[in-house]
Amino acid sequence: MSDNTNSKGGNGLKIAIAVGVVVIIALLGVIIFLLVGKGNADEPEKRNVVVSQDNVEEVVEEMAAEPAVQQGYYEASMNTTWTFATGSDVSEDAYVANVEGNTNDVYFDVVLAEDEDQVIYKSPVIPRGSELKEIALDTPLDAGTYDCVCIYHLVDDEQKTVSTLRVGITIIVNK
Secondary structure (H helix, E strand, O other): OHHHHHHHHHHHHHHHHHHHHHHHHHHHHHHHHHHHOOOOOOOOOOOOOOOOOOOHHHHHHHHHHOOOOOOOOOOEEEOOEEEEOOOOOEOOOOOEEEOOOOOOEEEEEEEEOOEEEEEEEEOOOEOOOEEEOOOEOOOOOOOEEEEEEEEEEEEOOOOOEEEEEEEEEEEEEOO
């Protein structure tokens, strides 16, 4: 009889540990969601969500229903140092992607940080889930290191700019 009691007690402990792990994971998810989530201005701010065994599935479903990137925000996926053998060659390492989770297509312009009126590269529109490699500057540069700004334009379905994002990059021209 003591063998059956130990077996049942062991199973009960395993179930309690499994439930505890699920609750802890859900709590961590909610905490991360609350810390990084900006929320929608039309919706009331979610605060002080207490996750329990009774509501854990509902909270996880709400979190899963949220888009990876909120409307009007953009997750930049790119490298910030672009190297060119010469000012007119294709870059050895320039890479820009519009991740699938973003809500808008984008295009970007690269300008010199010291003279933002001088556009040295204009990208085509990059649809969500696409990437751009093999970038060659529209305006060749002499050998040197240049501080530049990549200005993203998030566009709507008619390709009108809805917002912009600026990312500093360094361009290195070797010869």
